[in-house]
Amino acid sequence: MSAPPPKRRPREVFLRAEEPPSEYGKRPEERSVEELLEYGVVNLDKPPGPSSHEVVAWVRRITGIEKVAHGGTLDPKVTGVLPILFNRAIKVVPYILSEDKEYVGVMRLHGDVSEEEVRRVVGMFRGPVYQRPPLRSAVKRALRVRRVYDIEVLEVSGRDVLFRVWCEAGTYVRKLCHDIGVLLGVGAHMQELRRVRSGSLREEESVTLHDLADAFAAWREERDESCIRQVVIPVERAVEHMPRVVIRDGAVDAIAHGAPLMAPGILAVEAGIRVGDVVAIFTKKDELVAIGRALMRSEQMLVAKRGEAVRPESVLMKPGVYPRAWKTGKGG
DSSP: OOSOOTTOOOSOEEEOOOOOOOSSSOOGGGSOHHHHHHTEEEEEEEOSSSOHHHHHHHHHHHHOOSOEEESSOOOTTOEEEEEEEEGGGGGGHHHHHTSOEEEEEEEEESSOOOHHHHHHHHHTTSEEEEEOOOTTOSSOOOOEEEEEEEEEEEEEETTEEEEEEEEOTTOOHHHHHHHHHHHHTSOEEEEEEEEEEETTEEGGGOBOHHHHHHHHHHHHHHOOOHHHHHHSEEGGGGGTTSOEEEEOHHHHHHHHTTOOEEGGGEEEEETTOOTTOEEEEEOTTOOEEEEEEESSOHHHHHHOSSSEEEEEEEEOSOTTSSOOOOOTTOOO
16 A cells, blocks of 8 residues: 555646746745634544534534535544635535545454455455445435555454555445455455545544644634644645646736636646646645646646636635736636
């Protein structure tokens, strides 16, 4: 399981043009606490017991923030990474929901099977798998295909199998355990499950509800910002895996108003972007402006002198942060 997720952001960046340092905007780490909460994300370690909806209600009470959403439902008994988003950061929820996930769980077999046979059968579930959502699912129970990028047995103790799975969003691990049991001929069910990664957010960087409550109490009562800056991270951290396009200062306000990004407004672009890919649009100060759909490949964006390069689908930055330097309908 050491291979990186398939959608991890490419490392290679192509520079199209250069501009002097910007006097507008601010780096995400320089935001005030109030600004951080406007564009903030909590990488929450969900405890067992409450539903994801109940966790959101608790977070509202702890923080006093009304606009709160989660980025990926976990069953009440399931623990681990649950992205919590505040205010304008909620606009990235659809993109977080669609990212790959990683879990560690315990599958209990209903009969005795050799460890060798368990490992052999589990390995057969790498690749595309057919699944029908369970009866209590919130989605339509239509047969669908999901991809298991990797699955491995970590340990076998009697009828308990400790496993790790890296899969496409929307994969039902409970159903995966059931199907493995069927193929083994003895039956099986998911005994325990923990999500250890969701997109860019990982278990080792997660915080608890107690951490969150303590941080907000320290901020309110003592004006101590240090803890709140540890538990609430900028929304930019939640989209690190996305291909990135960096734009000129003069294009920022047009995008903030919902205009398409025109090719001349691009300063830098990451390698590997294809037409139709979801990309994140950033300022030179690493501020997330919007998320959109690429209308050109990376190479085309570098050489095009006109035309729409990216069409925004979700705009996060408020208008007016950068000066208006565009004509109606132009994004660059």
